[in-house]
Amino acid sequence: MADIEIRNLHKTYPGGTELATNDVSLHVDQGEFMVLLGPSGCGKTTLLRMVAGLDLPDQGSIRIGGRDVTYLPPQERNLSMVFQSYAVFPHRKVRANIAFGLAMKKVPKDELERKVAWAADLLQLTPYLDRYPAQLSGGQRQRVAVARAIVMDADVLLMDEPLSNLDALLRLDFRAELKKIVQHLGTTTLYVTHDQVEAMSLSDRVAVMRKGRIVQLGHPITVYEEPAEKFVGGFIGSPPMNFLDAAVSGGELRIGDQRMAAPAFLTESAHTAGAANGGMPVTMGIRAEHISLVGEGTGAGLEARVEVVEPLGHATLLTVDLEGQRLKVQVPSTVRLDPDQSVALRPDPEALRFFDPETQMGLS
Ligand code: ATP
Numbered sequence: 246m247a248d249i250e251i252r253n254l255h256k257t258y259p260g261g262t263e264l265a266t267n268d269v270s271l272h273v274d275q276g277e278f279m280v281l282l283g284p285s286g287c288g289k290t291t292l293l294r295m296v297a298g299l300d301l302p303d304q305g306s307i308r309i310g311g312r313d314v315t316y317l318p319p320q321e322r323n324l325s326m327v328f329q330s331y332a333v334f335p336h337r338k339v340r341a342n343i344a345f346g347l348a349m350k351k352v353p354k355d356e357l358e359r360k361v362a363w364a365a366d367l368l369q370l371t372p373y374l375d376r377y378p379a380q381l382s383g384g385q386r387q388r389v390a391v392a393r394a395i396v397m398d399a400d401v402l403l404m405d406e407p408l409s410n411l412d413a414l415l416r417l418d419f420r421a422e423l424k425k426i427v428q429h430l431g432t433t434t435l436y437v438t439h440d441q442v443e444a445m446s447l448s449d450r451v452a453v454m455r456k457g458r459i460v461q462l463g464h465p466i467t468v469y470e471e472p473a474e475k476f477v478g479g480f481i482g483s484p485p486m487n488f489l490d491a492a493v494s495g496g497e498l499r500i501g502d503q504r505m506a507a508p509a510f511l512t513e514s515a516h517t518a519g520a521a522n523g524g525m526p527v528t529m530g531i532r533a534e535h536i537s538l539v540g541e542g543t544g545a546g547l548e549a550r551v552e553v554v555e556p557l558g559h560a561t562l563l564t565v566d567l568e569g570q571r572l573k574v575q576v577p578s579t580v581r582l583d584p585d586q587s588v589a590l591r592p593d594p595e596a597l598r599f600f601d602p603e604t605q606m607g608l609s
Pocket of ligand 1: 284
């Protein structure tokens with residue numbers, strides 16, 4: 246086991262106009278499960294490939310366990326990799342597939358057999374050791390790829406979208422299995438995905454990337470609840486965070502013609518900024534599950550009109566129109582509503598987040 250220290254990595258591909266990674270620094274603690282999360286093209290794979298030694302940075306350094314590996318070839322970094330495609334050899338049996346790296350390293354036969362048996366047991370592959378990959382399900386093939394990586398006793402495990410070829414159900418199953426295995430091994434892991442649910446469920450910490458940069462790094466729940474910028478709130482969560490154009494004035498938050506109490510810190514900044522008549526514009530962020538319905542006609546709550554009702558089983562998702570702005574509201578599945586009905590909404594004041602409409606950065 247070892248930590249990974251990534252410092253100021255810059256990388257541009259030949260012919261590329263933008264930096265694939267732009268001054269990325271990241272420390273992965275020993276034994277930590279770190280997920281790199283972000284939309285397609287944000288530089289996750291590039292970063293992972295540089296840690297793996299498959300690509301070289303233009304600038305910056307990478308240390309694994311304190312050793313500078315920036316320009317070392319992959320085989321001298323003591324790491325294992327699992328990639329998107331199953332990457333198992335079709336003409337070798339499961340046993341030989343798992344043993345591949347060990348055989349290359351000329352590990353003695355009895356040790357090799359012991360390790361293969363151990364990994365096969367951990368990944369529930371023992372009954373399949375004498376089958377060919379074509380005789381396995383997708384999930385089993387993926388487990389072979391993971392088994393092959395973990396037998397190597399590497400300091401660091403690198404995984405790039407290892408679940409992406411699995412169907413939704415298998416993915417869910419294997420996600421939990423993978424979490425159990427990695428927790429059991431305690432190997433330092435760097436894992437790439439664009440799937441925010443996978444990132445939330447697996448990671449000790451998640452690094453959210455955008456356009457070659459890490460825009461937020463933290464515990465998954467913190468990143469979910471306290472996005473550092475609007476982009477993060479809109480990328481993480483299903484449905485994504487709701488955003489409403491609002492203005493702060495005289496201790497109130499105005500959304501169109503409707504009002505609610507503004508948090509003290511915003512009232513102060515509006516005052517300091519000497520906000521003009523219309524108030525200080527802000528983008529208000531609130532998650533669907535943090536809005537509740539209040540009794541209509543009580544004068545409380547923000548008036549909205551239901552547009553769409555989607556029963557999800559465990560809850561019902563409403564799309565509502567609030568002063569011409571659309572938002573999602575999650576209500577208990579026992580609530581019965583029809584399109585066009587009026588509702589009164591109460592956003593949980595504790596769960597409100599605010600962003601600068603121009604820079605889109607979080608306000609606090
Ligand atoms: P995805 O989730 O789609 O795999 P990603 O976040 O892993 O995306 P990268 O593959 O790291 O993104 O790509 C980052 C940027 O670098 C993108 O703009 C991409 O087009 C570019 N890029 C990646 N590989 C190459 C290459 N071999 N040559 C030129 N440009 C590349």
